[in-house]
Amino acid sequence: MVPTERLVLIRCFCVPFSTNVERIALAAGYKGIPIEWVDVEPDDRSRVVAASGQPLVPVLVADDEVVADSPRVLLWLEERFPEPPLLPADRARRAEVLGFVDWFNRDWKRLPNALNDGEGDAAEHAAEMRRAVTVFEERLSGQDYLFGEFGLADVTVFPFLKYAALGRRDDDTDPFHAVLVEHMQLAAGSPLHAWIARVDARPRG
Numbered sequence: 581m582v583p584t585e586r587l588v589l590i591r592c593f594c595v596p597f598s599t600n601v602e603r604i605a606l607a608a609g610y611k612g613i614p615i616e617w618v619d620v621e622p623d624d625r626s627r628v629v630a631a632s633g634q635p636l637v638p639v640l641v642a643d644d645e646v647v648a649d650s651p652r653v654l655l656w657l658e659e660r661f662p663e664p665p666l667l668p669a670d671r672a673r674r675a676e677v678l679g680f681v682d683w684f685n686r687d688w689k690r691l692p693n694a695l696n697d698g699e700g701d702a703a704e705h706a707a708e709m710r711r712a713v714t715v716f717e718e719r720l721s722g723q724d725y726l727f728g729e730f731g732l733a734d735v736t737v738f739p740f741l742k743y744a745a746l747g748r749r750d751d752d753t754d755p756f757h758a759v760l761v762e763h764m765q766l767a768a769g770s771p772l773h774a775w776i777a778r779v780d781a782r783p784r785g
């Protein structure tokens with residue numbers, strides 16, 4: 581429960597089917613943080629630009645604070661609302677989680693982005709995406725979540741990996757999501773099936 585004195589109005593700009601916005605919704609649902617979602621037209625980002633100086637969502641606005649970029653928004657939520665935690669208390673373990681999400685955001689995301697944008701060697705990017713599936717599967721050996729307890733790694737990765745098992749809704753026409761479906765084919769016995777179902781069952785804020 582969030583203590584009432586901590587409750588300021590928190591708004592978050594969003595667009596439909598946004599992977600990076602779903603990260604925030606999962607974190608807010610887990611922590612019980614009420615968020616007022618502000619839908620913006622995918623083709624008209626003027627309100628987002630006016631608030632944050634850049635066009636991408638999510639952008640979080642709380643009192644006079646404006647935070648853009650989902651990894652930064654997640655850490656902002658963790659700092660302001662530490663319970664329940666998204667990061668382990670143990671500092672070494674915490675560094676491992678932060679290193680993993682950094683790899684995902686800097687290196688892994690570059691692969692589907694490049695495939696979607698038609699940049700670089702498509703065959704090599706596709707092969708790297710297939711190899712990366714094994715990294716996530718190995719992390720789920722003998723545990724329910726990527727680092728044991730549900731946390732930052734799960735909320736960071738799930739909105740992208742979910743396409744491997746759940747596919748794309750009929751009304752989701754984002755070609756980036758089609759890339760995710762195409763390049764992360766899972767074997768029937770992959771532990772990612774159960775992990776995706778487990779995380780998908782969690783509340784969204």
Ligand SMILES: N[C@@H](CCC(=O)N[C@@H](CS)C(=O)NCC(=O)O)C(=O)O
Nearest residue numbers: 598599600601636637638649650651
């Ligand atoms: N690094 C940013 C990326 C944000 C981002 O790419 N957001 C997408 C929605 S998931 C967006 O606003 N795309 C609009 C566009 O590319 O025009 C984050 O993690 O928040």
